[in-house]
Amino acid sequence: MNKQDISVNNRYVVSLNGLVYQPTNLIAALVERGHRATAPRKAIVAFLEQANEGLTAEAINEKLPSVGRATVYRTIKLLLEVGVVCKIPMMDGSHLYGLTRSVCLLCGAMVEFKAGTLNRSPRAADAGTPGQPVDHHIELTMTCDYCRADEDK
Amino acid sequence: MNKQDISVNNRYVVSLNGLVYQPTNLIAALVERGHRATAPRKAIVAFLEQANEGLTAEAINEKLPSVGRATVYRTIKLLLEVGVVCKIPMMDGSHLYGLTRSVCLLCGAMVEFKAGTLNRSPRAADAGTPGQPVDHHIELTMTCDYCRADEDK
DNA sequence: TCAAATGATGATACTCCATATCACTAGAAG
DNA sequence: CTTCTAGTGATATGGAGTATCATCATTTGA
Numbered sequence: 402m403n404k405q406d407i408s409v410n411n412r413y414v415v416s417l418n419g420l421v422y423q424p425t426n427l428i429a430a431l432v433e434r435g436h437r438a439t440a441p442r443k444a445i446v447a448f449l450e451q452a453n454e455g456l457t458a459e460a461i462n463e464k465l466p467s468v469g470r471a472t473v474y475r476t477i478k479l480l481l482e483v484g485v486v487c488k489i490p491m492m493d494g495s496h497l498y499g500l501t502r503s504v505c506l507l508c509g510a511m512v513e514f515k516a517g518t519l520n521r522s523p524r525a526a527d528a529g530t531p532g533q534p535v536d537h538h539i540e541l542t543m544t545c546d547y548c549r550a551d552e553d554k
Numbered sequence: 555m556n557k558q559d560i561s562v563n564n565r566y567v568v569s570l571n572g573l574v575y576q577p578t579n580l581i582a583a584l585v586e587r588g589h590r591a592t593a594p595r596k597a598i599v600a601f602l603e604q605a606n607e608g609l610t611a612e613a614i615n616e617k618l619p620s621v622g623r624a625t626v627y628r629t630i631k632l633l634l635e636v637g638v639v640c641k642i643p644m645m646d647g648s649h650l651y652g653l654t655r656s657v658c659l660l661c662g663a664m665v666e667f668k669a670g671t672l673n674r675s676p677r678a679a680d681a682g683t684p685g686q687p688v689d690h691h692i693e694l695t696m697t698c699d700y701c702r703a704d705e706d707k
Numbered sequence: 708t709c710a711a712a713t714g715a716t717g718a719t720a721c722t723c724c725a726t727a728t729c730a731c732t733a734g735a736a737g
Numbered sequence: 738c739t740t741c742t743a744g745t746g747a748t749a750t751g752g753a754g755t756a757t758c759a760t761c762a763t764t765t766g767a
Contacts, residue, residue, distance in 0.1 A: 435714095436714085436715090437714065437715070437762090437763060437764075438763090439714090439715065439716080439762080439763075440762095441715085441716070441717095442715090457753095458753080458754080459752090459753075468716090468717090469716065469717040469718070470717080470718090470754090471716075471717065471718085471719095471754095471755080471756090472715080472716055472717070474753095474754060474755075475715085475716085475755095494647070494649065494724080494725075494752095494753085495753080496647070496753090496754095588743095589743085589744090590733090590734055590735075590743060590744070591734080592733080592734070592743090592744065592745080593733090593734095594744085594745070594746095595744090610724095611724080611725080612723095612724080621745090621746090622745065622746040622747070623725090623746085623747090624725090624726080624727090624745075624746065624747085624748095625744080625745055625746070627724090627725060627726075628726095628744085628745085647723095647724085647753080647754075648724080649724090
């Protein structure tokens, strides 16, 4: 198997988009922007908040049978626009959704990370690359303590 | 608009998966692994090699009408397994394919980059994060000289 | 408290990307 | 040249996400 494939499929990925924030009240964030606090939205948000892994839209839909498919996708889209949820494109074409944190691309588990070390790094990487650096995104590929990959050891 | 969304949609992204390599002969790489050097594969490889941007499978299919859709997807999958082509999941759900280089997530243009500076960076970022670092992937988000985004200036 | 206005919902149909199937074609080896 | 079989192309199929639209429910103003 190819190392490049393994790296994106079987390791922790720790992501940082310049900002790190743990949202306190996602529903309030919606209301602040003129949206309504409906029962389906509360259910979806609560499910996302208690999840310790990235979720597919399908998984949310299955766990919340009272909420329609379309509403799941609409609510996710809304939360993405507000910025409290991130969308992780997986290599198999699916997408995981979760609070803005770190997600393992294999098992979907979320991990905490040290913002400080990650913040220092991209400035060094920017140097020597054409164009004007504006933002950065780092993925650290690591063996996962709970989901270790054995293919290439 | 949210900064997180802008960053992945409207800027250069410079990627590195630990290794940087410019394959010299992609067909030979296939043959070495027991695959055949067929006309459709040669056409797809030649098209990828002369492209200066990431390509969707659909774009390849349109430009090579003599090659069937299924073969385009099969050949891409094969080149991914060999490791000479990379798959870039875009935030809109589509995928771009290209030689292992850097690709702008908006216009699809490929850019060269300095491997040295990028290689030094992740080692610093690894420190302080739980788990065992094995590989890394960096995306530098930058204003693109040819495809500059004006939304958030 | 009530009623109008409209944002939100859910069922369904639909679109698009990618894969599976399968009879047929064409490289590769002797 | 012939045989073997990997590879191909047309088509059907599957799955994720979106669009539509009649209905529902939250908000707001009286």
